[in-house]
Amino acid sequence: MVQLKTDTQIEAMRDSGRVVAQLLAAVRDTAAVGVSLRELDEVARGVLREAGAGSPFLNYRPHFAPTPFPAVICASVNDAIVHGIPTDLRLRDGDLVSIDAGAILDGWAGDSAISFIVGRARPADTLLVETAFAALDAGIAAAVVGNRIGDIAHAIGSICRKAGYGIPEGFGGHGIGRAMHEDPGVPNEGRPGRGMVLRHGMALAIEPMLTAGGHDEFYPDQDGWTLRTTDGSRAAHAEHSVAITNDGPRILTAL
Ligand code: MG
Ligand code: MG
Numbered sequence: 001m002v003q004l005k006t007d008t009q010i011e012a013m014r015d016s017g018r019v020v021a022q023l024l025a026a027v028r029d030t031a032a033v034g035v036s037l038r039e040l041d042e043v044a045r046g047v048l049r050e051a052g053a054g055s056p057f058l059n060y061r062p063h064f065a066p067t068p069f070p071a072v073i074c075a076s077v078n079d080a081i082v083h084g085i086p087t088d089l090r091l092r093d094g095d096l097v098s099i100d101a102g103a104i105l106d107g108w109a110g111d112s113a114i115s116f117i118v119g120r121a122r123p124a125d126t127l128l129v130e131t132a133f134a135a136l137d138a139g140i141a142a143a144v145v146g147n148r149i150g151d152i153a154h155a156i157g158s159i160c161r162k163a164g165y166g167i168p169e170g171f172g173g174h175g176i177g178r179a180m181h182e183d184p185g186v187p188n189e190g191r192p193g194r195g196m197v198l199r200h201g202m203a204l205a206i207e208p209m210l211t212a213g214g215h216d217e218f219y220p221d222q223d224g225w226t227l228r229t230t231d232g233s234r235a236a237h238a239e240h241s242v243a244i245t246n247d248g249p250r251i252l253t254a255l
Helices: 007-030 037-051 123-141 149-162
Strands: 073-077 080-082 096-105 108-117 172-175 182-187 203-206 209-211 218-220 227-229 235-237 240-245 248-251
Touching (some): 007 037, 007 240, 007 248, 037 096, 080 096, 080 235, 123 149, 123 203, 123 248, 149 203, 182 203
Antiparallel strands (some): 073 096, 108 240, 203 240, 209 235
């Protein structure tokens, strides 16, 4: 069931979303050649602590997971698409890193992700990351009252496909509110004019994921969490939590 939020509740979600934005900015500033993924998680924990916020990621255990998630960020490097566990792996020159993070503040969740390249970027990776953000922007632009979920999905999917990228099957965005994952699902590909009508007070996490090799398949790493591309090609992920309002889409997880 879709939980519509009041304007006051959207303001509370904006506060939570701002913490996620601060967390991601701090992680981005810290990420450099030689820095470990675990160190990035430590920085993220510090931002949450400082803000008095909790993490919806820590100890999260969806049906597919063999273990509770052990960190407050997902750190997915190169062929890892999403759900990477921050380990002692140290970043190397040219790595493509996706960081996904959330916060819970006063009972409201925020969820956002960024992708970036550490050190010298390969042009192909830069294009992949730029396309992920372009797809996110297009999805957000379609998140207006009167449109449908399929309009968001179509906006995202057509940008990814036009560029020749793959879209991991079965993963996408979601409603967000008191819980990180609420109804409705927001697929990364779909038909315009289909699906639930968007209304004032809906809050959605919109999150394109792209694979450079053009394949939609993936496989879980031995850790049971990390999803990797089957062809070893790189992947990018970008996400914002967005409120649908009569004044247009409002990005909750901006700084
Ligand atoms: Mg996320
Ligand atoms: Mg999400």
